[in-house]
Amino acid sequence: MADAKNQFDLIVVGSGPGGYATAIRASQLGMKTAIVERAELGGICLNWGCIPTKALLRTSEVFHMMENAEKYGLGKVKPVAHIEKIVERSRGVSKQMANGVAFLMKKNKITVIEGTASLKAGKPAPSVVVKDGKGEGTYTAKHVIMATGARARSIPQAGLVPDGDRIWSYREALVPKEVPKKLLVIGSGAIGIEFASFYNTLGSETTVIEALDRILPVEDADISNFVDKSLTKQGMKLIKSAQVQGLEKGKNSVTASVKLKDGKIEKITADVVIVAVGIVGNVENTGLEEVGAKIDRTHVTVDGFGRTGVPGLYAIGDLTGPPWLAHKATHEGIVCVEKIAGQNPHEFKTNNIAGCTYCHPQVASVGMTEAVAKEKGHKVKVGRFPFLGNGKAVALGEPDGIIKTVFDEKTGELLGAHMAGAEVTELIQGFVIARQAELTEAEIMETIFPHPTLSEMMHESTLDAYGRAIHI
Structure with a gap:
């Protein structure tokens, strides 16, 4: 017993x-x-x-x-x-x-x-x-x-295995002894881009390698491109459609052999490499x-x-x-x-889960990207609104950003919402609730958003999808 x-x-x-x-x-x-x-x-x-x-x-x-x-x-x-x-x-x-x-x-x-x-x-x-x-x-x-x-995840065949010294995982990246002068980040998902943003802001000369053709590849293409331009403007070097073939450790550095889109091999030397290639x-x-x-x-x-x-x-x-x-x-x-326990909860689904990336600018999204919505056969209406048209964003000194909404033309269903800019990781929950409650464009447009707030851009983006935006 x-x-x-x-x-x-x-x-x-x-x-x-x-x-x-x-x-x-x-x-x-x-x-x-x-x-x-x-x-x-x-x-x-x-x-x-x-x-x-x-x-x-x-x-x-x-x-x-x-x-x-x-x-x-x-x-x-x-x-x-x-x-x-x-x-x-x-x-x-x-x-x-x-x-x-x-x-x-x-x-x-x-x-x-x-x-x-x-x-x-x-x-x-x-x-x-x-x-x-x-x-x-x-x-x-x-x-x-x-x-x-x-x-x-690690990739031993390419040498992408953290060693706690010059090749870091997220653990080592969280407790550095010093800010590296030159940093190479492999992988541009949320983890890679967050660490790249942190170290780049503190002064590291930062390069990011991404195997796919754009950074933050799970995000809507418009958002990926917006963030790409913003990070590049901040001095970050972003290399897309590239594969790391191997890492060679020196006494105080690591050199990566990177196969570029055109097939050429480029050698990139950094003080530290952060490996962020999946889970x-x-x-x-x-x-x-x-x-x-x-x-x-x-x-x-x-x-x-x-x-x-x-x-x-x-x-x-x-x-x-x-x-x-x-x-x-x-x-x-x-x-x-x-x-x-015998209760009757709704079956778990992932279609209303927001994703947030806390780089500068922040990124947040929920639902389908425009490309995925079209792939699934939806005829879409797309709205966009820039932070530059929002009084609160300009007053905050944060005029760089965008909010994008994707609606089904026939039903008015909010298929997806995508954002980049100040505090969007907080704003996204409004669209999560809208999707969970199955609101259409009509309910969102009839909702009164307080002024002056960043949330007004959510309203404007919805209005823009139907040709009704006020401030652009």
């Missing part, structure tokens, strides 16, 4: 935003809940991802503002980046948030089990075997949710395959409620594939646990 203290209604493996929120919701629903964590509470997001990077990027925003103080009628300022203090602040923010998760676990009477978990076949759900930590032992539950997340799920040594879960390209296959097909076993978050976003993991986990 198993020890009663090791028996639960639900065990969640992984305490990132998906895992800890799921455990809290389970506790709210009356389940005896445990969460297993091998490292820090809060997972990668709070400790080595979303939160500390935003703290760094906030510093670079302030640095940029100080450099441009004269534009606001202030005395000229020449800011100096004290990287050790910048990193100290970032780590402090992470620690504060992780401590907050520990408080929430205690408040919700969730048992925290320290150690590395793996699954072992069992009924009514696989049992959870924990090793290498204070919580070592075997635990059983009626339901087990895997939320083990994902990690940065792989943490499926190794978890026992997932052994108990019968299906794995597709390092991610667990699940249905719209997180069910793996193995009785009592579920998976959520980055482990289940794109989009690799904290808010996706949180919502997916809550849908999963509410279904387990």
Whole structure:
């Protein structure tokens, strides 16, 4: 007979935003809940991802503002980046948030089990075997949710393997000893562009290599092109349609062999290389395959409620594939646990999940790009509105930006919204709500937006799609 203290209604493996929120919701629903964590509470997001990077990027925003103080009628300022203090602040923010998760676990009477978990076949759900930590032992539950997340991809054949010295992953990029004079970033997705923006603002001579024909390739082409021009204007060098063939380490530098679009090989030398070439799920040594879960390209296959097909076993978050976003993991986990509890949540879908990139300028989007909408057979109406036409943006000294909306011509459905500019990562939620509520262009146009605000541009972009924009 198993020890009663090791028996639960639900065990969640992984305490990132998906895992800890799921455990809290389970506790709210009356389940005896445990969460297993091998490292820090809060997972990668709070400790080595979303939160500390935003703290760094906030510093670079302030640095940029100080450099441009004269534009606001202030005395000229020449800011100096004290990287050790910048990193100290970032780590402090992470620690504060992780401590907050520990408080929430205690408040919700969730048992925290320290150690590395793996699954072992069992009924009514696989049992959870924990090793290498204070919580070592075997635990059983009626339901087990895997939320083990994902990690940065490496490409050994091209030498794209972080070494903690001159070749960095996001972890090393978060805690630099100094700001590199020359920086090479491989990959122009959200992670690559955020770090490129941070270091470029602080003075690094920054080059970005992208294999596809444009940066931020998942974004709408108009937004990618806008950001490309903006970053180039800031002094960043962006090389598209290029492949890194290999990296050669020197004593104090790294030289990349880059195959360009025309087939020529260019040698690029930098002090540091940041590798940001994608994500792989943490499926190794978890026992997932052994108990019968299906794995597709390092991610667990699940249905719209997180069910793996193995009785009592579920998976959520980055482990289940794109989009690799904290808010996706949180919502997916809550849908999963509410279904387990016998409630009737809507099946989880990814079409209304916003993506945000916190470079300068910020980027945010939800729904289909114009190209995807057309590929899917929609006849579209497209609206655009520039920040330059908005009083609040000009008053803020942030006149560079654009908002683009894509509507179905026949039904008025908002198919997608895409933005680049100041604070668009906050603005995007308005369009997320519009899509979730299935609003058409009519409801958005009839909505009164407060003045003067950046949000007025959302209204104007919608009006522009139907030839009714006021301020352009």
